[in-house]
Amino acid sequence: xxxxxxxxxxxxPDAVERNLIEEIKKIFVSNGFNIVKEKKVQxxxxxxxxxxxxxxxxxxxxxxxxxxxxxxxxxxxxxxxxAILANREIMGATNPIExxxxxxxxxxxxxIDKNSVHGSDxxxxxxxxxxxxxxx
Ligand code: UDP
Ligand code: MG
Numbered sequence: 001x002x003x004x005x006x007x008x009x010x011x012x013p014d015a016v017e018r019n020l021i022e023e024i025k026k027i028f029v030s031n032g033f034n035i036v037k038e039k040k041v042q043x044x045x046x047x048x049x050x051x052x053x054x055x056x057x058x059x060x061x062x063x064x065x066x067x068x069x070x071x072x073x074x075x076x077x078x079x080x081x082x083a084i085l086a087n088r089e090i091m092g093a094t095n096p097i098e099x100x101x102x103x104x105x106x107x108x109x110x111x112i113d114k115n116s117v118h119g120s121d122x123x124x125x126x127x128x129x130x131x132x133x134x135x136x
Pocket of ligand 2: 119121
């Protein structure tokens with residue numbers, strides 16, 4: 001049975017800054033993801049606040065929005081069977097210290113805030129996040 005899904009992945013400023021785009025893309029491709037669309041962008045603080053609206057009540061919200069807008073990011077639509085969960089698995093836990101061996105955050109993450117990648121956490125959020133970056 002097929003369960004083809006699309007999810008939004010972001011390579012965050014800490015990883016773009018360290019020239020890790022190609023290495024991280026290779027991990028996705030070798031794990032069976034198809035990169036449907038991709039682009040490098042820089043978001044404004046206001047756009048970051050919109051993107052992370054679900055976290056607006058969290059103590060880390062302001063720093064998170066400052067951080068996402070601090071430099072270029074690389075956004076991708078990833079497609080595969082069960083893409084949403086599969087992406088969360090290959091990303092690893094939010095805190096790189098807790099992430100399993102072989103996950104992107106374990107390999108590249110610097111800290112809980114500079115954790116190198118974002119991935120949609122549900123079908124509903126995947127749709128919203130893809131729409132946010134790829135409106136056309
Ligand atoms: N974050 C943070 N401090 C925290 C928790 C989260 O700076 O205590 C940041 C981190 O960059 C994380 C993002 O906020 O990736 C969104 O948090 P979420 O809980 O949604 O984690 P994720 O879905 O990215 O694993
Ligand atoms: Mg999240």
